[in-house]
Amino acid sequence: MGHPFPSRGWADAFRDAVNQNETYRKHGKPWTFGKVAMAVKATPERGIDDAMGFVLDVHQGECRGIEYVKGLGAMDAAPFVIVADYDRWLSVIRGEVDPIKAMMEGKLKLTKGALPTMLRFVESSRALVNSATAVDTDFDAAPQPPA
């Protein structure tokens, strides 16, 4: 059975998917620039009354841990924050959009962190986000906010 997005269960499955992604392991090996947060904007009509998201402790091609948090302030510790609305993230998880193209179109936004660094790691950034397509997601389930 799939995990609702976003939810604690989805976060853990995403961490596992990142760590099983050989492309990420290869291209992310030189990454030593700190945590990356992926935030879902507040979308009240979808039951998301405040931003929520995941803070990935990524280092040298490995995801050492993942936090599931509420509010953009809870993601302050991450030097890189990528923000999009709920439906956009669902498109990414379904594999319908390339995350780098989505960034160029302004659909995914790097709201914190140096863009040149992300571009230097364009293949690992793409692989990191694309790991979400490997998560067994229940697209019909309602989001489950962090406890």
Place this chain on the structure above:
Amino acid sequence: MEPFVTLGPGAERNGFTSMLAQLVRDNLTERPGKKDTLRRMRGRVALVIEDLQMVVTLHFHDGGVTIYDDFHGIPDTTVRTSSEWITKMSLVELEPRFGLPDPRGEVAREVAKASADGAIQVTGAVAHLPLMLRMTKLLSVVG
């Protein structure tokens, strides 16, 4: 005077203009030597990103750059390619002495091949070679 990086009126409706502005600003912060490069640039470069159906114009003037959605004025140089190659072009290796594209670099060779194959089409580059070389340096994230 600090070089400026601004968006033209209404340019924010094109997500790529904001991304380009952020890239230039971050590059100037990370590598202050690029400020002199930007100050010396004059002219207009249009980027046509075919798969995203987007056009942006970078107008280099008065020591800075204004980035417009769509064509703005008559471009001196036009680059027509895909979003994939636009990203790759920012990864072209630069040789350290003059900051020019390094023809020995892996990505530089890929980009040269794509240009020869027609995947990247550039018009007006020969007549405005200094502008193109400086833009490559300005947008490069690897040198």
